Amino acid sequence: MKVLVLHGPNLNLLGTREPGVYGSETLEDVNRKISALADDLEMDVTFLQSNHEGVLIDRIHQAREDGTDAMIINPGGLTHTSVSLRDAIAGVGLPTVEVHISNIHARESFRQHSYIAPVAIGQICGLGSTGYLLALHGILAKIKK
Numbered sequence: 063m064k065v066l067v068l069h070g071p072n073l074n075l076l077g078t079r080e081p082g083v084y085g086s087e088t089l090e091d092v093n094r095k096i097s098a099l100a101d102d103l104e105m106d107v108t109f110l111q112s113n114h115e116g117v118l119i120d121r122i123h124q125a126r127e128d129g130t131d132a133m134i135i136n137p138g139g140l141t142h143t144s145v146s147l148r149d150a151i152a153g154v155g156l157p158t159v160e161v162h163i164s165n166i167h168a169r170e171s172f173r174q175h176s177y178i179a180p181v182a183i184g185q186i187c188g189l190g191s192t193g194y195l196l197a198l199h200g201i202l203a204k205i206k207k
Contacts, residue, residue, distance in 0.1 A: 063104070065201060066130045067096060067194070068118055069111035070138030076163075084163050085190050092191045099195050103202055115140055119150040126154040132201040133158040134194060141166065141176045148177040157204055159197035162187035 069089060072079060077088035093109050100107040108130075110121050118140070125133060133156050140147050141162070151158050160178045165188030167174050179185045184200055186193035 063131045063202065063205060064106045064108070064129050065100065065198065066121070066125050066133045067093070067107055067109045068121065068133060068135040068137075069109070070118060070136055070140050071113040071115075072138050073136060074111050074113070087191055092194060095191055096194050096198065099198055103198060105198065105202070115144055115147060119146060122147075122150040122154055125156060130156060131205060132156055134161055134197045134201070135159075135178065135182075136161045136163070136194075137178055141178055142172055143177070145177055148181055151178065152181040157201060158182045159200055160185040160187075161193040161197050163190050163193065164188060 073089055076084055076092065077086055089111060096107055110118070112118050122133070133151070135151070135158060137144065137147055137160070141160070158181065160176065160182040166176070167187065176185065183204055184197070186196050189196065
């Protein structure tokens with residue numbers, strides 16, 4: 063099973079950006095944990111982090127053509143602003159899990175709305191990087207069903 067993991071704007075700053083909110087793990091640490099579990103689950107993962115909405119959208123479009131079976135996305139701030147990202151996910155029709163390191167529902171009111179959630183098979187937030195690991199298990203269960 064081929065899974066695309068997308069990290070949106072500012073996630074390249076993990077480990078240094080607001081560690082009280084996002085923790086001390088770097089993006090590389092998070093990706094290593096995801097890769098290790100994916101290996102155990104016999105999944106092939108590909109990663110992309112971009113601070114640019116169009117780059118993420120282009121990669122989502124490509125996923126439909128390259129054999130990707132499912133996606134995990136932490137859209138960062140685009141969660142709350144990007145109809146275009148939402149439309150790209152809906153347009154490719156791949157099972158997608160939305161992940162957030164912090165609990166977006168317990169933060170500022172502008173962070174509590176997600177354009178992505180309605181087109182995702184699930185949303186995991188507030189569990190730190192463990193949310194990505196739960197997303198892998200969720201995707202595996204959903205696709206095998």
